[in-house]
Amino acid sequence: MKKKLPLIGKGIAWLAVAVAMLWVFIARPINFTSGIYKPEYQVDSLLLQEHVRKLSKDFVPRDSEHPENLLRTAEYIKNALLPSADKVALQSFTVQKQQFVNVLAEYGPETEEMLVIGAHYDVFSNLPGADDNASGVAGLIELGKLLKKIPLRTRVELVAWPLEEPPYFASSDMGSAVHARSLKEKGKQVKLMIALEMIGYFSDEKSSQQYPARLLQLFYPSRGNFIAVVDQVLSNQAQKVKSALNRFTDLPAYSINAPSFVPGIDFSDHRNYWAEGFPAVMVTDTAFYRNLAYHTAHDTYDKLNYEKMAKVVYGIFKYIQEIDEKK
Numbered sequence: 299m300k301k302k303l304p305l306i307g308k309g310i311a312w313l314a315v316a317v318a319m320l321w322v323f324i325a326r327p328i329n330f331t332s333g334i335y336k337p338e339y340q341v342d343s344l345l346l347q348e349h350v351r352k353l354s355k356d357f358v359p360r361d362s363e364h365p366e367n368l369l370r371t372a373e374y375i376k377n378a379l380l381p382s383a384d385k386v387a388l389q390s391f392t393v394q395k396q397q398f399v400n401v402l403a404e405y406g407p408e409t410e411e412m413l414v415i416g417a418h419y420d421v422f423s424n425l426p427g428a429d430d431n432a433s434g435v436a437g438l439i440e441l442g443k444l445l446k447k448i449p450l451r452t453r454v455e456l457v458a459w460p461l462e463e464p465p466y467f468a469s470s471d472m473g474s475a476v477h478a479r480s481l482k483e484k485g486k487q488v489k490l491m492i493a494l495e496m497i498g499y500f501s502d503e504k505s506s507q508q509y510p511a512r513l514l515q516l517f518y519p520s521r522g523n524f525i526a527v528v529d530q531v532l533s534n535q536a537q538k539v540k541s542a543l544n545r546f547t548d549l550p551a552y553s554i555n556a557p558s559f560v561p562g563i564d565f566s567d568h569r570n571y572w573a574e575g576f577p578a579v580m581v582t583d584t585a586f587y588r589n590l591a592y593h594t595a596h597d598t599y600d601k602l603n604y605e606k607m608a609k610v611v612y613g614i615f616k617y618i619q620e621i622d623e624k625k
């Protein structure tokens with residue numbers, strides 16, 4: 299009995315070391331300090347709200363069963379991006395004899411290397427889809443306005459895709475799959491792709507944040523009041539995006555590097571850029587791990603926090619600016 303105790307002690311010590319190593323590997327806890335939010339260019343939270351309100355009320359349904367409404371939505375996004383972009387184009391493709399379009403807005407000069415930021419504009423079923431994903435689309439439109447204010451050295455492409463939701467999810471017909479393939483075929487070098495997948499829902503309530511695995515509760519907050527950046531196991535992109543969000547805003551950002559078999563890790567358009575070998579991350583409020591209105595009629599515009607959304611947009615803008623200046 300006496301001899302076993304040190305053995306148990308050793309076991310616990312090794313377990314603690316293993317958990318700590320996992321924490322460092324998965325969560326990459328590099329910066330704990332909260333930044334100060336002093337934007338040099340304002341992101342207008344009222345405009346974010348206006349886009350989300352319009353999309354989630356006037357453009358319903360916008361699922362694959364209503365291609366005409368998806369085209370109307372694409373037109374809205376195109377018109378909203380036109381004043382800020384150098385050029386806006388529609389990338390047309392056909393699925394089941396129906397026409398669908400990606401909306402592509404270009405900023406900065408044509409360069410070999412490019413940055414891609416995108417959001418899907420379709421919705422699951424006939425639901426309002428305010429957080430999923432009018433929030434990402436609104437963020438994309440307001441990000442365009444910030445990009446117009448700075449001289450860019452790198453081509454930045456903002457893209458809005460349809461057909462992210464079932465029944466096309468994970469198929470080669472997703473708008474983002476069509477776009478990623480076209481970049482590959484043109485020989486483009488994507489330095490980074492960022493998918494804005496639900497960026498509007500936050501909660502300060504205790505236990506408002508759930509996780510796909512128990513272990514993750516040790517590494518991440520129990521309150522859903524942060525933004526998450528999701529990445530592949532061996533990449534360091536999420537860590538960098540997270541760092542910018544934490545330095546330039548006071549909204550806490552956390553990153554996760556995990557394999558795709560962890561549920562949620564590849565649940566959006568970034569998966570299609572990974573498939574083409576491009577570095578890509580997803581910026582998200584963690585969807586159904588936090589927002590109980592996910593894929594229900596309760597996913598409405600009045601539930602979102604537009605001040606926090608504005609900070610997400612600004613943090614991503616500052617990261618684009620940083621990469622661009624390093625070029």
Ligand SMILES: [Zn+2]
Nearest residue numbers: 430431495496
């Ligand atoms: Zn979505």
